[in-house]
Amino acid sequence: MAHHKSALKRIRQDAKKRLHNRYYKKSTRTAIKNLRTMTDKAEAEKFLPRVISMIDKLAKHNQIHKNNAGNLKSSLMKKVASL
Numbered sequence: 001m002a003h004h005k006s007a008l009k010r011i012r013q014d015a016k017k018r019l020h021n022r023y024y025k026k027s028t029r030t031a032i033k034n035l036r037t038m039t040d041k042a043e044a045e046k047f048l049p050r051v052i053s054m055i056d057k058l059a060k061h062n063q064i065h066k067n068n069a070g071n072l073k074s075s076l077m078k079k080v081a082s083l
Contacts, residue, residue, distance in 0.1 A: 041083035
């Protein structure tokens with residue numbers, strides 16, 4: 001257990017950040033899953049920019065690696081194009 005006031009504050013901040021990061025990462029994963037299961041091309045093309053934006057934000061905040069983000073976006077764009 002932490003013995004300093006600053007260490008206790010850091011623990012509180014980390015807990016908040018962890019919840020915040022987990023929420024955005026999980027919602028992005030759900031959006032990716034929903035996009036992959038879509039069968040209507042027009043709907044998928046409309047939804048794709050939102051998903052790409054979510055992925056870019058995760059990469060910007062180092063929650064996922066930038067190369068992983070690029071690979072995800074590439075595979076999703078291929079998927080939508082093939083519908």
